[in-house]
Amino acid sequence: MKKSKLVLGLMALMLVLGMLAGCSGNGGNGKADSGANGGGGSADGGGAVKGEITVITQRTDIVDTVFKQYAAEFNKEYPDVKVNFQALSDYEGQITVRMSSDDYGDVLLLPTSIPLEDTPQFFEPLGDLEEMSKQYIGLEERAVDGKAYGIPIAVNFSGVLYNKKVFADAGVTTAPRTPDEFMAALQAIKEKGDAIPLYTNYADGWPLTQWEAVLTTVAGDVDYVNVTQPNTDDNFVPGQPHYELYKVMYDAVAQGLIEKDPTTTNWEASKSDLANGKIGAMVLGSWAIGQVQELAANPDDIAYMPFPTNAKEVIMPLADDYTIGISKHSKNKEAARAWVDWFIHKSGYPTVEGGGMSPVIGAPLPETLKQFEGTDIKFELQTPAQPGQEGWVDKIDKDAEIGLWQPDFKKRIVEAAIGNRKESYDDIMKELNDAWVKSRAKVTQQ
DSSP states (O other), X not given: OOOOOOOOHHHHHHHHHHTTOSXXXXXXXXXXXXXXXXXXXOTTTTTTOOEEEEEXXXXXXXXXXXXXXXXXXXXXXXXTEEEEEEEOSSHHHHHHHHTTSSOSOSEEEOOTTSOGGGHHHHBOOOEEHHHXXXXXXXXXXXXXXXEEOOEESOEEEEEEEEEHHHHHHTTOOSOOOSHXXXXXXXXXXXXXXXXXXXXXXTTTOGGGGGGGGGHXXXXXXXXXXXXXXXXXXXXXXXXXHHHHHHHHHHXXXXXXXXXXXXXXXXXXXXXXXXXXXXXXXXXXXXXXXXXXXXXXXXXXXXXXXXXXXXXXXXXXXXXXXXXXXXXXXXXXXXXXXXXXXXXXXXXXXXXXXXOSBOSBTTOOOOGGGGGGTTSSOEEXXXXXXXXXXXXXXXXXXXXXXXXXXXXXXXXXXXXXXXXXXXXXXXXXXHHHHHHHHHHHHHHHTX
């Protein structure tokens, strides 16, 4: 049954997070059961847990600062566990190479490029999915045969991170809602001439994959990604969400509303430039809000808006950031599990450094959500795949070599829009759709 339009704001979000909980956890500061280790503290204060573990992270920016502070706090409860950190600048690419051997740390983030069904080959199960789902949201994305293999390090929402002052200086005082309004706002920023309207971060590649996370917003339907998409042959055709989503990217590039030379972009520099008003907007998950605000002279200049959509309802999808898990080959799995539980429940990472919400049901909501209170913007979890269709999207995507969560075809779009490739946007979309149709037939008939 289709829901009537509701002003959900924070009240509805609290319902989403609390609907499975008979009693809530207490967020980042107290104990709560997590299945194996009781939320990061054993009865004897962790003294029985010993060993040395290596934690691999994607956070190159805070691995030598914040993470070392985490280790110091962790050691107050687990004094006999030594925690080492390794940060990878290209996490997906580097960790998958390391996973060809048994040496890929003790605690790490589950790479999205690993097929779901292959997860048990590399990771230790954390517990029964049904039981753990009473305490955490977002476990389903990395669950196999009723077992959970990862806990989200944060539950993020996706959209556009932007500098309000840059927009206001260009005469745009209300966040654009539709693609036409968004393009008009970018054009106004360009005409003012003081800032790059939309920054692609083409050279780093991975930021381009952030666009895929707003597919639900473009569709205006929480069923689209996992229910509709694997059951349609019209995935990249005009009028459909994927086509309309990446048309915004193509048009912005073709109209010169991005950086002058995309091949020389720099992720770390872009955060500072957005914070200081040299960039108007970037398509990123909510995890990036805090990273940019802490660089801004006036953090209030940094705001967040839904990705532009023509849909009747504006939905900002709740989705996992990376999920954290334990290597199947770890020699100190008890110590590794202690770190996982402590990190999720007590470090404060999900809402502070993670920029989203805690995956713990009943945990306090972050400050970043308050700007949406009283609006008609909906925060909703995507509908999971239908029984028997789990993992279909990933399987079709892999077989078709499309790379929904890889930068390749996004780079093609940018290059075509610049004029460096002899193909049109429709050429690219047709090729992707043809591949989708062929692989969907194969996967769904297995």
